[in-house]
Amino acid sequence: MPATPPGSGLTTAAVRAIRALGHGRRDGAGRADQVAEHLAEAIRRGLVAPGERLPAEAALAEQLGVATLTLREALSDLRERGLLETRRGRNGGSFVARPSSDALSRSGLAGLTVRQLRELGDQRQAVLGTAAELAAQRASEIEIAALRRRVDRLSAAAKPGERRRADSEFGIELAAAAQSPRIAQHEANLRAELGDLVWTLLSDTEHEESVRVRCALVDAVADGKPEAARRLARQHIAYETDLLLQWRIDLYRADGTPQNAWSDLADDFESVFADLEGAAQEFEASFAANAGDGGSYLTSDIAALRPRIHATLERFRSIAVGTGIVVAPQVLKDAPYWLEWWWRQEGGAPESLRVNLDPDGPDFFDYVTNEWYDVPITAGRRHVAGPYLDYACTNQYTFTFSVPAYHQGRPLGVAAMDVPCDLIERRIMPALCAAASPHALVNASGRVIAANRTAAAGTRARPAPRRDHREHREHDHETEPGLARLCALTGWITQ
Numbered sequence: 494m495p496a497t498p499p500g501s502g503l504t505t506a507a508v509r510a511i512r513a514l515g516h517g518r519r520d521g522a523g524r525a526d527q528v529a530e531h532l533a534e535a536i537r538r539g540l541v542a543p544g545e546r547l548p549a550e551a552a553l554a555e556q557l558g559v560a561t562l563t564l565r566e567a568l569s570d571l572r573e574r575g576l577l578e579t580r581r582g583r584n585g586g587s588f589v590a591r592p593s594s595d596a597l598s599r600s601g602l603a604g605l606t607v608r609q610l611r612e613l614g615d616q617r618q619a620v621l622g623t624a625a626e627l628a629a630q631r632a633s634e635i636e637i638a639a640l641r642r643r644v645d646r647l648s649a650a651a652k653p654g655e656r657r658r659a660d661s662e663f664g665i666e667l668a669a670a671a672q673s674p675r676i677a678q679h680e681a682n683l684r685a686e687l688g689d690l691v692w693t694l695l696s697d698t699e700h701e702e703s704v705r706v707r708c709a710l711v712d713a714v715a716d717g718k719p720e721a722a723r724r725l726a727r728q729h730i731a732y733e734t735d736l737l738l739q740w741r742i743d744l745y746r747a748d749g750t751p752q753n754a755w756s757d758l759a760d761d762f763e764s765v766f767a768d769l770e771g772a773a774q775e776f777e778a779s780f781a782a783n784a785g786d787g788g789s790y791l792t793s794d795i796a797a798l799r800p801r802i803h804a805t806l807e808r809f810r811s812i813a814v815g816t817g818i819v820v821a822p823q824v825l826k827d828a829p830y831w832l833e834w835w836w837r838q839e840g841g842a843p844e845s846l847r848v849n850l851d852p853d854g855p856d857f858f859d860y861v862t863n864e865w866y867d868v869p870i871t872a873g874r875r876h877v878a879g880p881y882l883d884y885a886c887t888n889q890y891t892f893t894f895s896v897p898a899y900h901q902g903r904p905l906g907v908a909a910m911d912v913p914c915d916l917i918e919r920r921i922m923p924a925l926c927a928a929a930s931p932h933a934l935v936n937a938s939g940r941v942i943a944a945n946r947t948a949a950a951g952t953r954a955r956p957a958p959r960r961d962h963r964e965h966r967e968h969d970h971e972t973e974p975g976l977a978r979l980c981a982l983t984g985w986i987t988q
Contacts, residue, residue: 508556509678511535511685525566528559532567535685536576536589542654547577547587606915607741607922608890611949613686614734618727620679621664625722627671629714636670640711648704653692656700657684660692663707667726670714691733694740703729738947746926746945754924755975758917761812762982765894765910766875768805769816772908773898775801776818780900789826795833802835803843809910814887815846816910818898819866824905832860836886836911848885858885865893870904873897877983880914880942880950890914890950914950918943924976937984954988 554564647659668677713722784790815836830850848858865878879892895909933944
């Protein structure tokens with residue numbers, strides 16, 4: 494492989510990883526802002542090292558696939574933030590500033606929630622575990638020798654940045670030994686997201702243990718033991734993930750407890766339900782006016798509710814990503830199934846949700862089987878479903894608030910709203926972390942919403958220990974009326 498000529502700019506691999514960075518991007522931002530965020534993430538995570546000179550503007554713009562003017566605006570933004578500095582003269586140009594490497598590595602992931610860090614860990618386990626398993630089946634003696642050299646380099650590394658780079662090389666070498674370009678690219682992108690953080694958290698003793706595990710992993714690959722290789726890879730990623738989760742929880746704890754956090758959230762949820770109940774009533778009135786005397790209810794009739802739906806989306810723009818009316822089957826004469834659902838990305842205009850409502854279609858969205866639709870219709874009451882993956886709309890981990898609508902006992906559908914799980918976590922974690930003992934907020938099925946221990950949203954909660962009567966009364970939050978009201982509204986419990 495030819496080396497990169499001096500001064501020619503970032504390597505192809507570095508540019509590929511920068512362009513793949515996703516969660517640093519601000520949805521709805523301008524193109525220059527997005528490019529600035531990608532480069533800022535790369536700097537924070539050590540993908541572009543402090544002191545490194547960036548390529549000339551024209552060359553970097555070409556590498557990143559953007560206009561030179563767009564890149565120039567992005568670089569100006571980064572200079573204002575102190576992430577870049579300009580040097581004049583023959584050897585001048587744009588250089589990455591030299592703030593504390595520890596601060597850089599921590600700042601990038603501090604914006605992630607516990608749930609997002611857990612998801613990153615799940616993905617790392619899947620990628621590296623699969624790479625290890627396949628490498629044990631496919632690696633040659635030359636590739637095994639290369640893996641051992643990478644472990645030796647990791648063993649000799651003394652600083653977090655050096656350890657991160659050595660471990661990245663090991664992970665990519667392992668994926669390459671699996672003979673999988675796709676896995677290798679996924680591994681490179683994940684390493685870019687993590688930056689130096691894991692290695693700033695590990696002590697020297699823990700670094701030695703990491704080296705020992707990687708030696709055992711290479712031995713399993715060399716011995717052709719795919720199950721052992723996969724197990725070792727996954728176990729160590731799980732350990733690193735728990736380390737990151739505890740670090741993020743400690744950051745929440747350091748934030749302090751916001752005043753009235755539980756009451757404020759309960760107030761917001763009350764407002765959501767009140768608005769949805771108003772929408773359901775307008776839906777019922779619309780149906781009664783158009784179909785109550787034997788007439789037909791049409792999609793054009795329910796379209797008249799759009800201004801109200803858009804107003805709800807605007808009113809709750811700080812928490813809602815989507816809202817609307819989901820119509821029961823056969824209510825509309827001209828559409829057996831129908832969603833009058835509107836959503837938007839941050840800063841964008843409302844967009845109509847497009848899903849396949851043809852029962853014979855291969856990707857038919859059979860919404861009547863979803864909890865957020867079925868429970869309120871069956872039970873005749875408001876309901877909070879989630880957390881769950883909203884694959885049909887935002888592809889985010891989501892809660893859906895919904896209330897039923899009826900006409901003379903006949904179900905008409907539900908009025909509903911989607912709220913991102915991560916937003917709820919950010920609002921309640923500082924308050925949860927104020928508790929001295931482990932606490933988790935869970936839904937009725939025992940799925941974690943948030944916890945002040947390393948249990949991320951979506952995991953199953955451990956059974957709560959038995960309490961005597963006095964402890965149970967405290968557990969019911971007599972001293973936390975806001976939390977008690979929140980649990981009464983949602984059906985959530987703490988344990």
